[in-house]
Amino acid sequence: MTAAVELDRVSVRFGDFTAVADVGIDIEAGEFFSFLGPSGCGKTTILRAISGFVPLSTGAVRIGGRDMAGIGPNQRPTALIFQSLALFPMMTVAENIGYGLRVRGVPRRTRAERVARLLALIALEGEGDKRVEALSGGQRQRVAIARALAVEPQVLLLDEPLSALDLKLRQHMRNELRAIQRRVGLTFIYITHDQGEALTMSDRIAVMRAGRIEQVGDGRSIYEAPQTAFVAGFVGESNALRGDVVQTADGEALVETPVGRLRGRNPRQLQAGDAALLFVRPEFVQPGLSADNECDAEAADFTYEGSITHVTFRAAGGTKLLAQIGAAARQAVPAPGARVRLGFAARDAVALPP
């Protein structure tokens, strides 16, 4: 596979403020690639840099091997789907979809055929003469996608396209987006601050924080093998226990925490004496489990969610520990106020520099 989009040490500065710092990533052709990060971390700026709306301060963007420096947004082989969709209110659905072809001088007949095919792709046959105001949220979404696909870009860029939709519809559209991507086989670069979206749709994810890339990898490695404290905390829920490394061996670290000495993986090669945060996901913390790590705690708070129950435990020094107990193990849910012994395996915990 060749890289469809190369970001080569890209930085974008607005005055004194650095919105994107030294980002280097190769995105493969046909890949569904997501940027995930909190609000204001520079996701939109990266997308706008790729599509040519924001000039780079340093670095280079290459698409299909070609350097994009000096090439305007209307000359790049990319199509951007805006956060607000930006459908043209002064045009009908068909005119919206055909707009890119119109400005390329594609003859009216050919244009009409292509638009009809795209309307079929997004299940809006025969609705081409509608005004965009007459569309529902999901329909608008699909029209925006069709409009971008019409110009046959090499890369489709999507800026939180689902954020305006209702929860139910959002989940539905996730599947649809992914299906469209498989069908057209295009490179998608997708931006979101919703980790569920990123995890379910993407081939690979880049987690961003304050303009920098924290970690790149597929969903599983991001979730199960976070490389930084930020990723461990941002993606999924985690218990974080602060402490100092007292000993390391066999890729594991022993950390002195307020609830006792706990063992976890040590991917960043922390040394004895280093400060550390030990992360463990609530689903791995179980009452009465005899494992590498154990501590005493008191069940304080319960949230029942059907398939799982969230339990907040209070351990030594007031430290809170969250546990998720699946319905299959519901007899393990302790009584309120009960003192229990919690356990989790060392391979399910990870020690990272704070």
Added chain:
Amino acid sequence: MNAVALPRALLALYLAAFFLFLFGPLLVMAVTAFNISAYPQVLPFAGFTLHWFADLPRDDDLMLGLGNSLRIGAMVVVLSVPLGLAGALLMHQVHARARALYYLVTVSPVLTPGIIIGIATVIFWRDLTGMTHTRFLYDGILLTVLGQSSFIAAYCMLIFTARLQRFDPALAEAALDLGASRTQVFAHILLPFLRPAVLSAAALAFLSSFENYNTTTFSILADKTLTTVLAGRVRQGTTPALSALAVAIVAVSVLGAVAYEVLRRHEEGRRAAAQRVAREAERQEMQSAAQPA
């Protein structure tokens, strides 16, 4: 009732007095237009007549002035709408301090008394045409168009700025991203978006030009417009023909206003219908999304 609002009776009295002040003189004038009496008066009402209206088209001066006013109005629209549009578009591109200066210069004609604009226009063009041996351009109608446009363009600019504030720049970027050139973005996206503002600006420009007196009386030189003819007549002495003219002007404007309102309602109706369709589609979509796949 409301302690801050005036007591009801007082409010009614105040409103009645206010609108009596506003409409009283005009109603009196309207009545005189239908009175046979040769001097414009209400009492005694000597009898109903329409001959003051019938006489209007035979008044050559008035018709000449009317023709000029219409011609000037049309030219002012053609000149000041594009100027105001450019003014508004450029304003969006200059920042902070430069914008304050820009704003000061472009809005200053609105805050300058009309006669000064007329005087300055005449002085400048007299000199300029004299210097460049283009004396034929030193023409009352042309000067009036230029003088009026200097401030009418500012009105237009204010209308466009208000509308531009609601323009989503993402629309222009989306078009650009789809491969449109800058000029195409302007023609396909920005202008259609501004269409309602273009129409209001044109209407306002025409009306302001048509009724302008202060600037025109200087810049028109030896020519005449409807307003300058009227002013001359009124100073010489009043006749019911003038009342008749006023009534005619009001009638035409009211017709225009009604037509505009009908068009607007129609447009609003279409939009409301589209939104109803959208809500229905939304409802169906939610239902189908809620069903298991």
Added chain:
Amino acid sequence: MNSALLHPVVLLLPIAVIVAFWLIAAVERRLRGTVQPGFFRRNGAAVGTYLIVAVGIWMLLLILLPQVSMLELSFRPKLPPVQMGGPRDMYTLANYRYFLFGSPDDASHWNVLHLRAFFLTITVSILVTGFDFLLCYPLAFHMAQTARPGRVRLLLLALIAPYWVNEVLRAFALRILFAGSGLLNTALLGLGAIAQPVDFLGLNIGLYVGLSYAYLLLMIFPLYSAIESLPHEQIEAARDLGAPWWRIHRDIVVPFAKPGIASGCTLVFMLSAGALATPLILSGPRSLWFTPVVYDRFYQAFNWPQGAAYAFILLLTCVAFVLMVLRLSRLSLGEMTR
């Protein structure tokens, strides 16, 4: 220096404005840091050219150059054409001196006629502005805060309707009303309130009423739109705290509506101080408004330099008024003309 031609001095200010513009923009671009695409890249060649040419024509040919040539002319002597550009064509303050003393070189007497017209114009315009404000404020408040939406639409329509009739005809309507045998005199005589017709026009009552009448709309709209954006809860909250009605207006509504009040007052003052049709049609033979004086400098006295000086004095007065309003209300021009 050749008086029949445009003086080079006239060209200096516009050039200075353009240069200042360009400099400020350049400095700000540098301060803002990002490399933005240049003006023509951003707008495209066609649209960019249109913008520059249109705004250039407007600013230079229609706004700045005329004003500057008027100012320049006001410092010139009145000379027969053959002497223009000759040795006697020098810059002079004679035209301004004439305004003050009624003669280009004798400073022993004031030019009572013109000065009186000038101060009368200013005083009456200020009074008219104040009167219009007092008249319009309650209505604006009612429409903006207490009236139901349907009623507001009706009131707005009723307010705009009279302005379909132009200024000359509105003054004419008042003239019919106030004439010696007009409806007002007929009515007052009929009621026995007066024994003889009152000469409303000769006493300038017609003029004052006419000026107040002419620009009501320009007071009420800025007031209305400013008060309308005041959240009603603020008034309710103040009332809950027990504030009497006049304090609510003084402490909450008026400070909030300041930009609207400032722009309404500026417009009404400027329009009435610069009014020409209304005083020509409605004033008595003895009153002298300032604008007709200016008019006469041009078309009765045929002294254009002097007319230019008078026009400039009027312009300065209006600028001073705007500055005073801005100062008093502590607003910027942008806030006021929003």
